[in-house]
Amino acid sequence: MNPCTVQRNTEMEYYWKRGAYRPPYLWSVLSVLSDAPLHVTCDPLGGGQKRGPHNCGACDYEIVRGIRDYSLNxxxxxxxxxxxxxxxxxxxxxxxxxxxxxYCMPLTR
Ligand SMILES: [Zn+2]
Structure with a gap:
């Protein structure tokens, strides 16, 4: 699974810059991995960064590291x-x- 990261010069960046898109919370990534019936690997590109899947900034590093560890073990x-x-x-x-x-603007960034 590759959670979305906002790349430069893309339509997604256009919307992200206007507050119309937010990359997924790492909580959502964990939830999908937890609910998957099979082992799903995931290396969240840009994890913990504002353009990548992120939470609040305080817990991101630990969770991204854990997701990468889970992908391996x-x-x-x-x-x-x-x-x-x-x-x-x-x-x-x-x-x-x-x-x-x-169908509305995201409530957080
Ligand atoms: Zn947090």
Whole structure:
């Protein structure tokens, strides 16, 4: 799985610069990996950066490193432990999932 990163001079960058697109939360990446029926590898390009899949900045490094480790060792317990990481942005992500409309502007950047 390759979570989206905003590349330069693309239509996605056009929308991202206007606040109309936000790369996925790392929580979403963890959720997809956790729910997958098979081992799915993932190396989030630009993970933790504003153009790449990211959370709040405080928890990004640990989660990106864990996702890369999981891709190599297929340890599902690691993904479960990462999903239990305590960070304030987890509640923000849950709010976004419940409140954001897919046809509207993203609620966070
Ligand atoms: Zn966080």
């Amino acid at each position: 297929a340890d599902r317990d690691l993904i479960c432990a990462l999903l239990d990481t305590r960070c304030g942005c987890r509640q923000e992500w849950e709010y976004i999932l419940a409140s954001e409309k897919s």
